[in-house]
Amino acid sequence: xxxxxxxxxxxxxxxxxxxxxxxxxxxxxxxxxxxxxxxxxxxxxxxxxxxxxxxxxxxxxxxxxxxxxxxxxxxxxxxxxxxxxxxxxxxxxxxxxxxxxxxxxxxxxxxxxxxxxxxxxxxxxxxxxxxxxxxxxxxxxxxxxxxxxxxxxxxxxxxxxxxxxxxxxxxxxxxxxxxxxxxxxxxxxxxxxxxxxxxxxxxxxxxxxxxxxxxxxxxxxxxxxxxxxxxxxxxxxxxxxxxxxxxxxxxxxxxxxxxxxxxxxxxxxxxxxxxxxxxxxxxxxxxxxxxxxxxxxxxxxxxxxxxxxxxxxxxxxxxxxxxxxxxxxxxxxxxxxxxxxxxxxxxxxxxxxxxxxxxxxxxxxxxxxxxxxxxxxxxxxxxxxxxxxxxxxxxxxxxxxxxxxxxxxxxxxxxxxxxxxxxxxxxxxxxxxxxxxxxxxxxxxxxxxxxxxxxxxxxxxxxxx
Amino acid sequence: xxxxxxxxxxxxxxxxxxxxxxxxxxxxxxxxxxxxxxxxxxxxxxxxxxxxxxxxxxxxxxxxxxxxxxxxxxxxxxxxxxxxxxxxxxxxxxxxxxxxxxxxxxxxxxxxxxxxxxxxxxxxxxxxxxxxxxxxxxxxxxxxxxxxxxxxxxxxxxxxxxxxxxxxxxxxxxxxxxxxxxxxxxxxxxxxxxxxxxxxxxxxxxxxxxxxxxxxxxxxxxxxxxxxxxxxxxxxxxxxxxxxxxxxxxxxxxxxxxxxxxxxxxxxxxxxxxxxxxxxxxxxxxxxxxxxxxxxxxxxxxxxxxxxxxxxxxxxxxxxxxxxxxxxxxxxxxxxxxxxxxxxxxxxxxxxxxxxxxxxxxxxxxxxxxxxxxxxxxxxxxxxxxxxxxxxxxxxxxxxxxxxxxxxxxxxxxxxxxxxxxxxxxxxxxxxxxxxxxxxxxxxxxxxxxxxxxxxxxxxxxxxxxxxxxxxxxxxxxxxxxx
Numbered sequence: 016x017x018x019x020x021x022x023x024x025x026x027x028x029x030x031x032x033x034x035x036x037x038x039x040x041x042x043x044x045x046x047x048x049x050x051x052x053x054x055x056x057x058x059x060x061x062x063x064x065x066x067x068x069x070x071x072x073x074x075x076x077x078x079x080x081x082x083x084x085x086x087x088x089x090x091x092x093x094x095x096x097x098x099x100x101x102x103x104x105x106x107x108x109x110x111x112x113x114x115x116x117x118x119x120x121x122x123x124x125x126x127x128x129x130x131x132x133x134x135x136x137x138x139x140x141x142x143x144x145x146x147x148x149x150x151x152x153x154x155x156x157x158x159x160x161x162x163x164x165x166x167x168x169x170x171x172x173x174x175x176x177x178x179x180x181x182x183x184x185x186x187x188x189x190x191x192x193x194x195x196x197x198x199x200x201x202x203x204x205x206x207x208x209x210x211x212x213x214x215x216x217x218x219x220x221x222x223x224x225x226x227x228x229x230x231x232x233x234x235x236x237x238x239x240x241x242x243x244x245x246x247x248x249x250x251x252x253x254x255x256x257x258x259x260x261x262x263x264x265x266x267x268x269x270x271x272x273x274x275x276x277x278x279x280x281x282x283x284x285x286x287x288x289x290x291x292x293x294x295x296x297x298x299x300x301x302x303x304x305x306x307x308x309x310x311x312x313x314x315x316x317x318x319x320x321x322x323x324x325x326x327x328x329x330x331x332x333x334x335x336x337x338x339x340x341x342x343x344x345x346x347x348x349x350x351x352x353x354x355x356x357x358x359x360x361x362x363x364x365x366x367x368x369x370x371x372x373x374x375x376x377x378x379x380x381x382x383x384x385x386x387x388x389x390x391x392x393x394x395x396x397x398x399x400x401x402x403x404x405x406x407x408x409x410x411x412x413x414x415x416x417x418x419x420x421x422x423x424x425x426x427x428x429x430x431x432x433x434x435x436x437x438x439x440x441x442x443x444x445x446x447x448x449x450x451x452x453x454x455x456x457x458x459x460x461x462x463x464x465x466x467x468x469x470x471x472x473x474x475x476x477x478x479x480x
Numbered sequence: 481x482x483x484x485x486x487x488x489x490x491x492x493x494x495x496x497x498x499x500x501x502x503x504x505x506x507x508x509x510x511x512x513x514x515x516x517x518x519x520x521x522x523x524x525x526x527x528x529x530x531x532x533x534x535x536x537x538x539x540x541x542x543x544x545x546x547x548x549x550x551x552x553x554x555x556x557x558x559x560x561x562x563x564x565x566x567x568x569x570x571x572x573x574x575x576x577x578x579x580x581x582x583x584x585x586x587x588x589x590x591x592x593x594x595x596x597x598x599x600x601x602x603x604x605x606x607x608x609x610x611x612x613x614x615x616x617x618x619x620x621x622x623x624x625x626x627x628x629x630x631x632x633x634x635x636x637x638x639x640x641x642x643x644x645x646x647x648x649x650x651x652x653x654x655x656x657x658x659x660x661x662x663x664x665x666x667x668x669x670x671x672x673x674x675x676x677x678x679x680x681x682x683x684x685x686x687x688x689x690x691x692x693x694x695x696x697x698x699x700x701x702x703x704x705x706x707x708x709x710x711x712x713x714x715x716x717x718x719x720x721x722x723x724x725x726x727x728x729x730x731x732x733x734x735x736x737x738x739x740x741x742x743x744x745x746x747x748x749x750x751x752x753x754x755x756x757x758x759x760x761x762x763x764x765x766x767x768x769x770x771x772x773x774x775x776x777x778x779x780x781x782x783x784x785x786x787x788x789x790x791x792x793x794x795x796x797x798x799x800x801x802x803x804x805x806x807x808x809x810x811x812x813x814x815x816x817x818x819x820x821x822x823x824x825x826x827x828x829x830x831x832x833x834x835x836x837x838x839x840x841x842x843x844x845x846x847x848x849x850x851x852x853x854x855x856x857x858x859x860x861x862x863x864x865x866x867x868x869x870x871x872x873x874x875x876x877x878x879x880x881x882x883x884x885x886x887x888x889x890x891x892x893x894x895x896x897x898x899x900x901x902x903x904x905x906x907x908x909x910x911x912x913x914x915x916x917x918x919x920x921x922x923x924x925x926x927x928x929x930x931x932x933x934x935x936x937x938x939x940x941x942x943x944x945x946x947x948x949x950x951x952x953x954x955x956x957x958x959x960x961x962x963x
Contacts, residue, residue, distance in 0.1 A: 040596045042638050044603060046631040049731065051562035073558045076536055077896045115820055118813070123811035123886060126893025145893055175855070176819075176826030179779060183853060184776050186673040208565045275539040321501055322600065331600055334659025338667050359659070389608030396610025398628055403559040403903050427806040458532055 097211030108401035233264010274298035291459030296353025366465030548722025562730035581698010596716035679835025
């Protein structure tokens, strides 16, 4: 029986914290790193401007196909808030050849389903099926994107579902905080719009949907991505024959936002909430900026990984939260950095203070070479993982296409990650992560947290002196 | 805008069901990934023809150490990464009666320090070697796993063995994780509309045996009551090599791996395991209905659950196919009826062990369930009538071979997705479950043939016995928040 173990636990019990232990063993270091090469891709462009990229990956007999069109909420006018979503949802309800049920049945026979998701910059129409059905899936997705019927019989139901899901979103503290934050940072731009209201959704008509589709969709804005196990020549042929006739449509265009940098404290009352949901952040550089990869490394060290400083502090040391993390959210030619966490109500002010303390510490003192090396290895390891699944590969390639980045962005990634110096991390924090310029959103029990917030604001003021 | 919104906790659970961390990965929760048993893929698309009968075989090398540790090696050279997973045969069903939520709290303690790795050192070790890690607590196991660059296998085996050998926990670490876990319960349940619905609630209503029917996340007061003695005795009782399975999958040399496994795990002593708890549930003879008030929800919701046939029986496989026909995918009967035809809701989700796993990774009584959020003008009865109608239709018109074949295609495809999940971690998860529960991880390669044995007659029989209204529980959410 575990004699040693019992002794150890007893020691822990007796000297809580100060365990007098024998010499610790160090972990074996492991072998030489294996070579990782990005999966090879095959690219071609159709005469109408549609771009295709195919990447064979793995042996599991499935293939993923994504048609990604550069149309999203960013293409809506102020009066069209949510129209891109309704268009995407209604697209799934039938083509001039198939009704919704037939689409679902066809996809199921291939061992898959058709998913349409609408984001701020792009609409993605995708499916993942057993390998032998790859060409058929291309045909089905191509039918959806080129010949949507937009059946009037279905629009009321689709609007109703959309209202319900927006309603649900509005009741979640995370979405409330995120929406408030976006509205502050991207004021006056589609990125900064509120969630569509019932009245806005109710007002949409099938004519509007058709008009939006005609104005926005087309081959020039579309990329088709294939990843997984498939027969290359058959897939190429399927893409060429199914998508060559599509209208060229408008060229890609996204109105670039002008983000607002403004120190501000926005409170949303959630009476009786056991936690406060907080976001603190500011606009930052986007993926086309030469500092972007360096900033990602800095972010992983500061708050973007489990071993990061902020997480160690407010979770593993103080227990204020379970789910803290900092992210750089790239939009198009703009981005924002933020730390987000759901924290114990009683420690709302303390959590904000500790977040700022960690930023200050990194601004004042460069990390040790060991700490930075560890984070660089982590970010490089994540990069390998991101390129180790069909979905991940498609995400990576689409990222390049959306942000207009060269292939070297990926091929030099590991090298770029390892090139950052401790001094640069410190300088980047000072340059880009400035607490005095941050917008803070807190969703919580106003009555309880207001005094804490006031105290925190006073401390921030003092800090600037 | 937002992708189709599932129930909020679903999104979270996809990332970490009862888990240690939400910070495992960047990007989507359920990353699809692919792994294989053959060399690196060629650089140009190959031109092999596919037969619809392509079978995919997973290498399984299974053996047991002298101390009882079950070991499964499954090499796969697709990407230069390895996954190490340690599974302990103790889930939240089996926690002590006065300590609800303890199995999960204990899972957090496994990251708080062992003999050679202090607090945070385990996590830092994985990260600085370029890997990711997590742990989670489920019905019948608690798992710990790492995905690291292939050349770091020995490092990780050493670390995983260090905490199997024993913990070194202080009162301060315990207090810290009690706070973290309480925040986890708040963020996933108490501060969310539909928090805990139906994944945490339904077992408590549908089951009669306390072990299957208590609050697995734990009452906050029970979490606060936990002390170091509890931690110590829980470890001593359940965390021994003869109550565990170790899985290594990915790009590694099996001979070398065996040497390391023996070197690092071989000397950990086995322990006497407690007698198995009786988990049986009585046969349900009457439908039961419950209402849950939710002060954060703005719309009503409904969940239904039926008791499953015993695991690995012919009826169990039939139920897996009924699940495909009834609720999986947009072609499913319930989606077509409730969404497409009636417009009661935008999505119906559910399945077998749907909130906390899949149909393979549990070992005891289980539910097949479904749930939806709907508008105020739709009554629960009208939804239930549709469910009854669809099940009745299958019963009266029968399930022919064509429909069975469609269900099998969907099953095969979703099985491939399952083993691909999280860079191939999904495969390790099934291998571990089959090693722990069936002593036969090679089952992973015979699942398809088991499903193919199901006949139309067996489908009828299963449907009549298990999908009878008297075998179900209905739970509705009464929304108290203003839209």
